[in-house]
Amino acid sequence: MPPAHSLEHALSAVIPGPHANSLIEALPRNERRRLLAVCEAVDLVAGQVLCRPGKPLRDACFPLSGCISLAASVGSHPPLDMVLVGSEGMLGLSLALGISSDVPMLGTVKCPGRALRLPAAALRRELERSPGLARAMRRQLFVLLGQLARTAACTSFHEVQARLARWLLMTHDRAHGDHFHLTHEQLADTLGVQRSAVTIAAGAMQKTQVISYSRGEIRILDRAGLEAMSCECYRASLPAAPRR
DSSP: OOOHHHHHHHHHHHSOGGGSOHHHHTSOHHHHHHHHHTOEEEEEOTTOEEEOBTSBOOEEEEESSSEEEEEEOOTTSOOEEEEEEOTTSOBOGGGGGTOOSBBSSEEEEEEOEEEEEEEHHHHHHHHHHOHHHHHHHHHHHHHHHHHHHHHHHHHHHSOHHHHHHHHHHHHHHHHTSSEEEOOHHHHHHHHTSOHHHHHHHHHHHHHTTSEEEETTEEEESOHHHHHHHSOTHHHHTOOOOOOO
């Protein structure tokens, strides 16, 4: 494993400002260096499963770009996306509570990108000597719980088009680009609706030229227009700014 200073320098050279992990960047310098020394940079591949319900978490993951969905399953229904994790947070927040048992949700790469990965056991060791990391993870876990509650309420009370706009905005925030790939089927599973409902909602968005959408390729054309179509849950779900 390369020393901390060389890995930190290499990351700063190849990953521009927006493509960094805010949780790590907000850590005290000595804690950040120690954490980087035990991480490895990896690719996040669309559709890649990072954790499964009922299975222990093997690796923690700090996205630098792209995003990971955390989804809940009920019976034979497709998993329903509950929250997106991007460069504002991490996968494996429960470790800050000393919980290393089975994970409750399915973690899948929604948009490809890059991440820093380390074994769950290594992160637990870092938590024992890094109070700043423990505080940052607990804060992010609190934010995650709020986002989960917001998603549950949004799914129950808001129309499909507003909910679709919200998820597209959240994906846009974390993809660090105006273009990403999400199929009708993926969007239907995300929202817990039929594909026909996504077709109608996405068609209305295309008609007003806030997005272009063809064969799963989505491009955000009018960010302000998409925000106007979204429900208030988007603003309430914005990533929290990490604090040192």
